[in-house]
Amino acid sequence: MKKILLTLVFAFALNTLSAQNESVEKKAIDFNQWSFELAGGFNKPQRPLTSGYSTSIISPYTLELGTRYMFNNKFGLKADFGYNSFTGNDESFDFDTKYYRVDIQGVANLGRMMNFETWTNTFGLLGHAGFGLSFLERKDPTYVKDRMGNFMVGVTGHIKLSDRIVLTGDFTTITNAKQNVAFDGSSANDIRGFNGSLFTGTVGLTVYLGKNAKHADWTLDNQDKFDAIDARFMAIENKMLDTDKDGVADYLDEEANTPAGSMVDTKGRSIDKNNNNVPDETEAYILKNYASNTTNSPLLSNNELITSLINGGYVAVYFDFDKSKPTNVSTEGIDFMLTYLRNNPTASIDIVGHADEIGRSDYNDKLSNARAANVKNTLVKANIDASRLNVIAAGEDTSVDKDSENARRLVRRVTFRVK
Template sequence: MKKQLASLSIILMSFAANAQEATPVAINMAPEKSYDRWSIELNGGLNKPTRAMTPGYSTSTLSPFHADLGVRYMFNPKVGLKLDFGYDEFQERDNTASFDSKYMRTSLQGVVNLGRVLDFETWTNTLGLLAHGGFGVSQLQSENGFNGKDYMSHGIMGMTGQIKLSNSVVLTGDITGIVHGQQQNNFDGMGQTTSSSFDGVLLNGSVGLTFYLGKNEKHADWFIEDKTSELEYRVGLIETGLVDSDKDGVADLYDLEPNTIAGVAVNTKGQAIDTNQNGVPDELESYLEATYGQKGSVATNGTVEQLINDGYVNVYFDFNSSKPTNASLSGVDFLVKYMKNNPSKSADIIGYSDEIGNSDYNQQLSLRRAEAVKNVVTSAGIDASRLNVIANGEDSSVNKNSAEARQIVRRVTFKVK
């Protein structure tokens, strides 16, 4: 009898450890790349309005009255977003009618790091190229022309060349074009536009400095992904995924139950075959019935009852939780099946907690755990009058400083009689 009990105990404990909801194999992602993402951009230079000027008024071919300030964030080494503010001043060129107007804009732009997209790193680690474009709002006002302020929308697009001076500072040169919509007045402020749709065009050329913010060695603008390491990582994932941990003939990459009991038949997804959906693999169920007899005869020799009463059948809980873990619900199923086959039997449902926290709280927690399991058992068809709930509070039989040991005592166990 003892040999039979030991043999059956090993099988059942193995089953309880492996029974779980079907979940895909967890695959760790590649390590997150470490690089800075924020930067501040300061620029100054030239402007040239190419349309929307009143006849007889003209600016210099290139006027040195442009400045802008921007803040940029890179989502990854290739794409980002920036918010920038621009200022331009327009004045007459020599021997033309005088005027003085001021222009300000705010733009939200997407940024593409062409240096990384085009693999500049294959020939230089010092030069870079950014493309940027987006939309915004603008304001034009005149000192001696129209009264008030002219508000308009705009689209903006440009290219920024980069020369890396250090890991923190970059010299830039930028060319930008801006097209305005709903512009009512010419840039000189001395007349109105002929069309309010898309009439004003402004060109900016500037040089400046970009300052990178952060504690990492490199900014995303200059971060070069190690494609060799990435390839090795992906090959490693494939090799790991093709391992068959439970030797059931289904690789872990495709195995929804990668730790089935050895020798148990599985389907094409690596799940143990359980035709009657009672939580016990068909082959294990057949073995139990062939070894210990059918249904009620199992209880006759007391083997299953002894397993239950000796604490081999348990339901486990996460820390501070009264919801049974999915992986341990097989213990409830084991009790339910036994009680259905033995309608004269009743059972104590005994709850425990670990020693962490207040003792009174843990007493109540052990009660809630026992009540939760009772609800599952009654929902499975066992009359509540056959079930008795007991709260045993804290189980101090294990080292309270061991997280693994505490997991063992956060449980509900059973006594059948």
């Protein structure tokens, strides 16, 4: 026990000297240093006890109150008050004595010294040792009192319930100096020096005081380092996300919010070999039917298939932002419909204009109508009877993510429905 005390005192002294030599430019303390402690439990007085007097192996009652201040996350000081009640067991002469003590102790955070943080942030361990004054009192049958000095050493286990409250379990050995009366108060003690011995075991709560989030008990020496590592892991995890579900992690994805179903390259960009700003997969059917030799396409012999393609939106005319004139590469959609109408002179169609969600809804309604009207005028100029062409303004298309520029390109269009 003396070796443990010397180790704690020596470590505490070294830390105090080190703290005094630290630079005045030391960074501001970002942890709480004060705590209040309350615990209760049992005791066992060992010696001296008068012959014929004894207590239970685990004897009530013990009460401890204390306040602690930590200089840093490893060392601190504690002032505490203790109360113990000693009574005889069934085999003892009857007695009832009280033992009071007041102590100042050095505290060492053994959990931090042994790097508990490498395997847990919930359990902690403190070591404490110090000196104080004690008072023993018996009132019946005659009043007896004794004053003495004491030395104590113990360990306190911690279970963190929150950043403010900790469940504690403590075991302490108290040795009295110059104890002149036995713990039962019935006889004198003839042994000098450290001649009294008492064990206590308690369970209690520690409440941390202060404005910071953490107490020194749970603050790591390399907290900044650990925080930086955690931040790096979090950044890596975020980068590995695939928000638009195109099979390319976000940190490699150069095209955020790729439209669903689009084929992409290794950088997450929609594949668009003809550079018409429409992903190739989306316009696959369109390109087959927009070729210059449309009239010779075997597909045209199957009116049911062609009608399905048209009504399914695979034949479309695309527009730039806020424009009612088709893009150059998408005018082939008009050519396809012109060929279809010429080959099917009894057919009539709806020309449906669309707009993206950018801008006011009433403006987009007008823009979608202007786009459909523009396509109608082009077909009329190619000698298609205007009575076969019906303009519909569908307004804003809300089926895609409006925050994706590439998705919005797909809905700035005119589609067709065969009637």
